[in-house]
Amino acid sequence: MADYAPVDLAADNLVTFELNGRTVSAPAGTMLVDAAYAAGVEIPIFCYEPRLGPPIGACRMCLVEIEGMRGLQTACSTPVTEDMVVRTNSPMAKDAQDGVLEMLLAQHPLDCPVCDKGGECPLQDRTFKFGPGKSRFIEPKRHFPKPIELSSRIALDRERCISCFRCVRFSQDVAQDGQLTMQERGARSEITTFTGDAYEARFSGNITDICPVGALTSIPYRFVARPWDITNTPSVCGSCPVGCNTELTTRDGELKRITGRDTPNVAVEEGWLCDKGRWGYDIAMSPNRLSAPVVREAVGDRTVSIEDGVAAAASLLTGRRVGILLGGAVTLEEAGIALDLATNGTLDNAVVARLGVASGNCAPVRAATGAQLGDIDAADLVVIVGGDPAAQQPIVELRVRKARRFGARVIGCGARPHALESLGDFTRTAPGHLADGMMGLADAISNAARPVVLWDEADLASDPGAIAALTALLAASPHATQLMLGADVNGVGLSALGVSTTGLFEAIAADEVDAVICVHADPLEAAGSIAWQAVFDGFRGPVIAIATYASAMTERADLVLPALTMWEQEGTLVSMTHRAQRLRPGAAGPAQAAAGWELLIAIAHHLGHPPAYRTAASAFTHTVASHPAFFGMTTDLIGTDGVVIGAWPADDVSPAAIVADPDHLVLVATRDTFGDDMTARSHALRTAVSAPVLRMHPATAQALWLNEHDHAVLISDVGSSSALPVLCDARVAEGLIVGPLGAPGSPIEGALSRNQHQAIVRVERT
Amino acid sequence: MNADQVRAHIDPIRHEYAEARSLILPALKFAQTEKGHLTREDLEAVGEATGFSAAYVESVASFYDRLYLAPTGARVVSVCVTLSCMLRGADEVWDHLCEREGVSHHGGTSEDGRITIQEAQCLGYCDRAPCIQADAEETKGPFTPGSAAAFVDALRAAPDPHEFWR
Numbered sequence: 001m002a003d004y005a006p007v008d009l010a011a012d013n014l015v016t017f018e019l020n021g022r023t024v025s026a027p028a029g030t031m032l033v034d035a036a037y038a039a040g041v042e043i044p045i046f047c048y049e050p051r052l053g054p055p056i057g058a059c060r061m062c063l064v065e066i067e068g069m070r071g072l073q074t075a076c077s078t079p080v081t082e083d084m085v086v087r088t089n090s091p092m093a094k095d096a097q098d099g100v101l102e103m104l105l106a107q108h109p110l111d112c113p114v115c116d117k118g119g120e121c122p123l124q125d126r127t128f129k130f131g132p133g134k135s136r137f138i139e140p141k142r143h144f145p146k147p148i149e150l151s152s153r154i155a156l157d158r159e160r161c162i163s164c165f166r167c168v169r170f171s172q173d174v175a176q177d178g179q180l181t182m183q184e185r186g187a188r189s190e191i192t193t194f195t196g197d198a199y200e201a202r203f204s205g206n207i208t209d210i211c212p213v214g215a216l217t218s219i220p221y222r223f224v225a226r227p228w229d230i231t232n233t234p235s236v237c238g239s240c241p242v243g244c245n246t247e248l249t250t251r252d253g254e255l256k257r258i259t260g261r262d263t264p265n266v267a268v269e270e271g272w273l274c275d276k277g278r279w280g281y282d283i284a285m286s287p288n289r290l291s292a293p294v295v296r297e298a299v300g301d302r303t304v305s306i307e308d309g310v311a312a313a314a315s316l317l318t319g320r321r322v323g324i325l326l327g328g329a330v331t332l333e334e335a336g337i338a339l340d341l342a343t344n345g346t347l348d349n350a351v352v353a354r355l356g357v358a359s360g361n362c363a364p365v366r367a368a369t370g371a372q373l374g375d376i377d378a379a380d381l382v383v384i385v386g387g388d389p390a391a392q393q394p395i396v397e398l399r400v401r402k403a404r405r406f407g408a409r410v411i412g413c414g415a416r417p418h419a420l421e422s423l424g425d426f427t428r429t430a431p432g433h434l435a436d437g438m439m440g441l442a443d444a445i446s447n448a449a450r451p452v453v454l455w456d457e458a459d460l461a462s463d464p465g466a467i468a469a470l471t472a473l474l475a476a477s478p479h480a481t482q483l484m485l486g487a488d489v490n491g492v493g494l495s496a497l498g499v500s501t502t503g504l505f506e507a508i509a510a511d512e513v514d515a516v517i518c519v520h521a522d523p524l525e526a527a528g529s530i531a532w533q534a535v536f537d538g539f540r541g542p543v544i545a546i547a548t549y550a551s552a553m554t555e556r557a558d559l560v561l562p563a564l565t566m567w568e569q570e571g572t573l574v575s576m577t578h579r580a581q582r583l584r585p586g587a588a589g590p591a592q593a594a595a596g597w598e599l600l601i602a603i604a605h606h607l608g609h610p611p612a613y614r615t616a617a618s619a620f621t622h623t624v625a626s627h628p629a630f631f632g633m634t635t636d637l638i639g640t641d642g643v644v645i646g647a648w649p650a651d652d653v654s655p656a657a658i659v660a661d662p663d664h665l666v667l668v669a670t671r672d673t674f675g676d677d678m679t680a681r682s683h684a685l686r687t688a689v690s691a692p693v694l695r696m697h698p699a700t701a702q703a704l705w706l707n708e709h710d711h712a713v714l715i716s717d718v719g720s721s722s723a724l725p726v727l728c729d730a731r732v733a734e735g736l737i738v739g740p741l742g743a744p745g746s747p748i749e750g751a752l753s754r755n756q757h758q759a760i761v762r763v764e765r766t
Numbered sequence: 767m768n769a770d771q772v773r774a775h776i777d778p779i780r781h782e783y784a785e786a787r788s789l790i791l792p793a794l795k796f797a798q799t800e801k802g803h804l805t806r807e808d809l810e811a812v813g814e815a816t817g818f819s820a821a822y823v824e825s826v827a828s829f830y831d832r833l834y835l836a837p838t839g840a841r842v843v844s845v846c847v848t849l850s851c852m853l854r855g856a857d858e859v860w861d862h863l864c865e866r867e868g869v870s871h872h873g874g875t876s877e878d879g880r881i882t883i884q885e886a887q888c889l890g891y892c893d894r895a896p897c898i899q900a901d902a903e904e905t906k907g908p909f910t911p912g913s914a915a916a917f918v919d920a921l922r923a924a925p926d927p928h929e930f931w932r
Contacts, residue, residue, distance in 0.1 A: 172822075178819035178821055178822065179819070179821050180821070181821045181822055181824065181825035182825055183824065183825045183828035183829075184828050184829065185828075185829050193821055194806075194809070194819070194820045194821035194824055195806050195809075195824065
């Protein structure tokens with residue numbers, strides 16, 4: 001992993017020092033290990049990990065000789081100074097390395113042949129590189145019952161632990177879940193949780209990445225593959241709009257593991273992943289994965305080959321006026337091809353629209369200087385306006401906690417309570433009244449040197465007053481940058497391609513469309529599902545669903561074409577911070593399935609209009625050529641780290657303003673990463689699932705004659721929700737109901753309007 | 767024990783501790799006086815009263831010999847086995863007590879649940895070696911195997927202390 005911190009050799013405060021007889025330089029204050037690594041000298045380490053905070057010098061592996069200092073010094077905690085003379089390969093330093101490794105290995109089982117870490121293990125690698133090669137220890141080693149399950153996803157082999165404290169520091173300082181500790185002392189020291197409880201936390205998997213030995217391993221990956229069996233592919237996670245950079249581990253064409261990258265993307269996730277991004281991939285093998293095309297006929301369903309499925313799609317579309325509905329996670333390539341088919345004569349004047357939050361009215365905020373997630377680290381003030389980042393964009397939580405650790409002040413306002421509120425001063429605002437809360441933030445923002453404002457796309461889109469207030473705030477604070485907490489995985493990319501959230505619904509309702517293609521989109525499970533259901537009930541034409549998993553729409557469709565998942569296909573996603581990043585396949589997928597972009601190209605061929613591109617990369621080139629936000633962009637330029645896209649003309653679609661008043665209750669939908677349908681279907685995440693509930697203030701519940709755990713339905717102008725249990729939470733604003741978006745069975749989507757995450761509702765007890 | 771009880775004990779001494787986490791130790795010692803050992807609830811109460819996570823409080827408790835995370839006998843007898851006492855016959859005292867109480871040579875709790883025998887490192891009574899300490903009472907010595915057994919018998923017969931200060 002990212003063992004050494006990057007060093008800026010172009011900085012203007014360089015100091016020059018002597019390293020093993022060479023004269024080298026590094027910025028003053030750089031830790032010696034990092035400065036040496038930048039100069040090409042590896043000083044072995046185990047406990048040092050710059051992402052975990054200040055060095056603690058626990059493992060003693062980095063001992064070096066520094067002239068003028070008594071004894072040996074730990075290079076991880078010694079900053080370089082001018083004219084320092086350092087020797088990392090002198091007899092004394094070498095002796096220390098031998099000694100420390102012999103000591104660490106004295107209690108280490110050396111069961112490398114059966115250890116999952118073997119072959120990619122820092123302890124193994126550094127023992128070979130720096131170690132004595134032979135142990136004098138002949139006494140019996142310590143034994144523990146092995147392994148124990150730290151949680152249902154992480155196994156702990158205690159005798160392999162070298163007590164480096166990396167996992168404890170991650171839990172205590174980075175994720176701040178406070179769960180992992182080192183107990184006992186001396187040879188009996190062991191990593192454990194409070195009274196041995198399961199380590200249930202949303203970022204727990206990162207400790208398997210940072211463990212420098214085989215003590216903490218991933219249970220789903222246990223005994224699955226060896227380093228020489230696997231190939232690793234850099235990709236990006238499409239579970240939420242953050243776009244964390246991942247590495248997919250493939251063995252024999254099957255996806256076996258997802259980890260953070262060896263070289264983390266400091267602008268995005270800094271190498272940390274949430275447990276869903278790490279372990280949620282097993283839903284690709286879940287029973288409701290679609291694996292063969294289905295033609296639905298009066299006599300029953302017929303499974304056909306992918307070729308016959310595509311041919312059937314083409315014949316259903318021939319001569320019909322077509323509408324194409326794109327889901328929020330559709331790639332740029334898929335959207336670009338859909339737009340191309342609609343305009344190049346293949347599907348004459350097809351209507352293309354997307355599902356997701358309409359936020360064209362947020363363009364003035366988006367036009368202010370944008371920040372990347374990595375910029376939060378250096379902020380002196382983090383402002384969170386609306387939203388629930390800890391639930392909806394998980395990695396943002398770690399970034400804000402890091403900024404707080406570095407001394408940044410955290411403030412904000414919003415209707416929903418969230419996990420980051422404990423880090424600073426937050427004011428509760430009623431829905432539609434975010435501007436009131438922002439008044440109290442203005443002074444702090446204008447007085448800060450490097451403020452970053454995180455604002456929630458869905459909350460602001462429904463609150464025109466907040467857009468105006470935030471635009472004015474940003475305009476008045478020249479140092480301030482903004483970062484959108486997005487609602488849809490590729491919402492930014494689709495909107496930059498000019499795909500609107502409106503048009504298709506109206507066209508179907510007005511009978512201007514004879515056939516519909518849904519690409520990774522299920523309107524019957526999305527916001528406004530009841531309205532969508534009504535138009536589809538009255539729709540007599542064929543519906544083609546290009547989808548990965550069975551859902552309400554694939555049950556309704558006349559033809560289902562199975563598509564590949566984000567782990568199996570090529571594509572480009574644009575994150576909520578406007579960063580275009582590439583998906584690369586790490587698994588093959590079912591034989592009778594194909595990527596969405598391939599299916600669209602194949603359909604075009606069958607319709608007698610072969611497009612000018614054959615591959616995902618050429619479809620990308622073709623797509624971006626005509627859109628200003630992507631000018632000059634190529635797949636090579638995006639590379640492994642991604643590129644921030646340019647500006648684009650905003651569409652003029654804005655959702656209705658939702659304003660709370662004493663006579664109306666407001667539903668605000670939160671997509672809890674760990675409460676959605678995908679998590680519910682994952683076997684690995686079975687103990688991490690949060691249950692769908694309606695959260696409201698006890699006074700609100702009382703006024704509605706509801707007790708905790710009673711079931712209630714929400715009824716709005718456009719429809720109603722399913723019954724959900726009530727959970728009282730005094731932190732929720734009165735008159736507000738927080739409901740679970742995307743939960744299994746889409747319980748609240750029916751009460752929402754299309755393309756909006758808020759609604760005025762009334763509540764009925766069931 | 768609940769957090770309010772712990773708070774009532776540590777609030778008057780809070781000013782004596784420069785670092786907040788140093789208060790965990792007196793809080794744990796006090797929480798232990800109720801049952802003689804620390805339960806999950808006690809650790810949570812100390813965490814709440816001191817402002818640290820229960821997991822961290824448990825990690826502190828696990829470091830110290832005199833903080834017990836499992837039930838002990840009504841009285842805990844610590845036998846010093848460090849150099850001075852060992853030279854003056856601590857091993858014989860230790861073995862005799864272990865055998866009489868029917869516990870292994872690592873120490874343990876007698877079957878009737880009255881007495882726990884444990885090894886202690888130097889108790890600072892080398893001039894009275896070999897020495898023994900009952901709970902947190904004043905250390906006594908010197909002992910022979912026979913007088914040590916009589917000392918333990920007296921402890922067994924005595925009523926339980928009102929509070930378990932260990």
